[in-house]
Structures are given as structure tokens and as C-alpha cells.
Amino acid sequence: MTTTRGSGTTSRGPTVVGCAVVGLIAVVLCSIIATIVTQLAHRSEELAPVLPDEGCMVSLDSGFTTTLTWEQAHNAAIIVGESIRRGLPARAATIALVTAYQESGLRNLDHGDRDSVGLFQQRPSQGWGTVEQIMDPWYSSGAFYTELVKIDGWESGVINDVAQTVQRSGFPQAYAQHEDKGRAWASALNGYDPATVTCFDTTAPGASVTVLTNFFEAIWDDAVTSEVDATGSLRVTTPDETKAWAVAQLSMLLGRQAGMTGVAVGNQTWTRSDTEYAIWQAAAQPSASSVVINLRP
Known part of the structure; x- marks a missing residue:
């Protein structure tokens, strides 16, 4: 018996070429979208204000400016405050700030060289007090001033040398680099600027x-x-x-x-x-x- 094929057409799936075209379009669209998103993000960054680092700043008429983080600012206030409490001149606060800048970066550190701790990196083994005492910024500042005023000529001597006499550091000339900063803060916080x-x-x-x-x-x-x-x-x-x-x-x-x-x-x-x-x-x-x-x- 003779079999006759039907004249209808058979449905076929997507061709390889068609799939490739669709894929290419998708890639292009994704690329365009990614570019737009990136440009918008960059535009937002350009429009957003760039905020300064948080903290406090002193700016003198001479043009000298220096800043402190909030942690440093808190410690500087205590160092200067203790000098005022003791009735000491602003120069005492200058020397103390210069010293703390060098020793700890005006941070109340719980570690240091050998057993040194605190703002001034004072050592319990050298008679500065217990670790707990030295880690109290009021105590450590007071201990520094107690030793400072024992030095002959501290009121007029070279600040670096006076600080070194108190601290007996292994880097005896390192305090000088902080003098301008210490002097600016001491003067402003004593009310003179x-x-x-x-x-x-x-x-x-x-x-x-x-x-x-x-x-x-x-x-x-x-x-x-x-x-x-x-x-x-x-x-x-x-x-x-x-x-x-x-x-x-x-x-x-x-x-x-x-x-x-x-x-x-x-x-x-x-x-x-x-x-x-x-x-x-x-x-x-x-x-x-x-x-x-x-x-x-």
C-alpha cells in the first residue's frame, strides 16, 4: 500500500542564529544599563559634599592651623585643664602637650616601650604610679607637672630640652617637632587667643x-x-x-x-x-x- 505524506509544515524551535542575536542584544542592554548606573553613581559622588575629618581645629592669625581628632581633643582638654587647676602658666601646658604629642600622639595608650603606658608613656617601674593610675589622664597629667616644676629654669628653657629632662627619652630631640602645635593649643585653651x-x-x-x-x-x-x-x-x-x-x-x-x-x-x-x-x-x-x-x- 502506498503511503502519502501530509502537506502540512512542521514547527521548528529557535535557530542557533536567532539565539545568538537575542544573547547579543541582552549583553548590549546589560552593558548600557551598567554604564548608566556607574555614571549616575559618579555623578552623585560629585554632587555630594566632601566632609572634613571630624575633630577640632585651632587657626591662629599667623596662618598656622592644626587639628585634633575627638579622642585627642578630649585628652588635650584634660592636659591643659590640669595645668590651669594647678595655677601654672600656659607654657607648662605647651610643654605637656608637646610631650604627649611625641609620646602617644595624644592618645591614652595601654601599651608602649617596655612597661610604658598612658598619654606620657610613663612607666610604673620608674615610680610614675600604678598602671591604673597612669591610665587616668588627670593623674598622668598631674604627675607630669609635678616633675616639670622641679626642673630649674623650666619656665624659660628650650621646650624640647625641658621635656627631655622630664621624660629621659631615647629620642632626645624628637619633642621639638611638636612645639608649634603644642603652643597653639596651650594659648587658645588658656584663653589668650x-x-x-x-x-x-x-x-x-x-x-x-x-x-x-x-x-x-x-x-x-x-x-x-x-x-x-x-x-x-x-x-x-x-x-x-x-x-x-x-x-x-x-x-x-x-x-x-x-x-x-x-x-x-x-x-x-x-x-x-x-x-x-x-x-x-x-x-x-x-x-x-x-x-x-x-x-x-
């Missing part, structure tokens, strides 16, 4: 007024008084304008812990910025010996 400190912080901790009031009491006892007013600001009364500036600029170095948003002293006011190191501006209501510190709610 008004409106030269500014800080930058993007965090938003709550206010802690006791951070400041405890600090003031430790340094000045009852020579400086403070109270929180109806607006929540801390008002500090000082005996003179120099101390007012010391209060203001030392407070700024504790600003992150205290939740500080601004400060007014004399004829100047400073307000925290979210994007830059803010500059001091003229105050609407000048007050020579009163400091107003604004804190977060």
Missing part, C-alpha cells in the same frame, strides 16, 4: 551638661560658676574675659560628649555645622565675662 578654635562633628548624642560642669569644677572650683537657664543653655560666669575664652574653647573640645551645638562669649558666637568647621561670628548681645553654651535638647 580668642575665637581661634572650631570643631566638626556629624554625630548627634544627647546633651550631658555634667560633662562640662564637672570639668569646670575640677579646674576652677568656685572661681567659675554655671547654671542651666530656662532655654536649656548652660550659662557660665567667669571673673574675666580671658577665663571666659578658656571656658568656651575648652568646652568645645568636650563638645561631642556634652552634645554641644554652639557657644557665645564676648562679642563672638560659634554655631556647630553639619558640613564644615564653622567660623566664629559677631554676637548680637556681647558679654565680656559670661559664656553661654548651647546644648542639644
Whole structure:
């Protein structure tokens, strides 16, 4: 019997060429999308502000500028504060800051050469105190000043050499490189260079007024008084304008812990910025010996 083939056509799947075309189109589309996404990302980076490193800065009229991290700022405030508490001149704070810059980078280290620890890398085995004591920045700063004032001519001697006499370091000339930084901070934080400190912080901790009031009491006892007013600001009364500036600029170095948003002293006011190191501006209501510190709610 003769079999007759049907005249209908048979359906076939995609050809190899067709698959290749579809694949090529997909690759091209993915490439285009990736390029667009990359360009948009780069554009966003270009438009986004480049924020400075957080911390505090001192800028003198001479043009000299130097910065501290918040960790360093906290320690610098204590070092200078202890010198003020002891009634020492700003030069003492300069020498101490220069020393701490060299020994620890103004960080409270729990390690060092042999048994050295702390801001000044003091050694328990050499009679500086216990590890626990030396790791307290107030104690270690005080221990440094106790030895400093025993040195004949420390008030007028070469800062590097005076620091070396206290420390007896294996690098006796290393302190000199930090003199400009130490002198700038010591002068500003003692109130001798008004409106030269500014800080930058993007965090938003709550206010802690006791951070400041405890600090003031430790340094000045009852020579400086403070109270929180109806607006929540801390008002500090000082005996003179120099101390007012010391209060203001030392407070700024504790600003992150205290939740500080601004400060007014004399004829100047400073307000925290979210994007830059803010500059001091003229105050609407000048007050020579009163400091107003604004804190977060």
C-alpha cells in the first residue's frame, strides 16, 4: 500500500542564529544599563559634599592651623585643664602637650616601650604610679607637672630640652617637632587667643551638661560658676574675659560628649555645622565675662 505524506509544515524551535542575536542584544542592554548606573553613581559622588575629618581645629592669625581628632581633643582638654587647676602658666601646658604629642600622639595608650603606658608613656617601674593610675589622664597629667616644676629654669628653657629632662627619652630631640602645635593649643585653651578654635562633628548624642560642669569644677572650683537657664543653655560666669575664652574653647573640645551645638562669649558666637568647621561670628548681645553654651535638647 502506498503511503502519502501530509502537506502540512512542521514547527521548528529557535535557530542557533536567532539565539545568538537575542544573547547579543541582552549583553548590549546589560552593558548600557551598567554604564548608566556607574555614571549616575559618579555623578552623585560629585554632587555630594566632601566632609572634613571630624575633630577640632585651632587657626591662629599667623596662618598656622592644626587639628585634633575627638579622642585627642578630649585628652588635650584634660592636659591643659590640669595645668590651669594647678595655677601654672600656659607654657607648662605647651610643654605637656608637646610631650604627649611625641609620646602617644595624644592618645591614652595601654601599651608602649617596655612597661610604658598612658598619654606620657610613663612607666610604673620608674615610680610614675600604678598602671591604673597612669591610665587616668588627670593623674598622668598631674604627675607630669609635678616633675616639670622641679626642673630649674623650666619656665624659660628650650621646650624640647625641658621635656627631655622630664621624660629621659631615647629620642632626645624628637619633642621639638611638636612645639608649634603644642603652643597653639596651650594659648587658645588658656584663653589668650580668642575665637581661634572650631570643631566638626556629624554625630548627634544627647546633651550631658555634667560633662562640662564637672570639668569646670575640677579646674576652677568656685572661681567659675554655671547654671542651666530656662532655654536649656548652660550659662557660665567667669571673673574675666580671658577665663571666659578658656571656658568656651575648652568646652568645645568636650563638645561631642556634652552634645554641644554652639557657644557665645564676648562679642563672638560659634554655631556647630553639619558640613564644615564653622567660623566664629559677631554676637548680637556681647558679654565680656559670661559664656553661654548651647546644648542639644
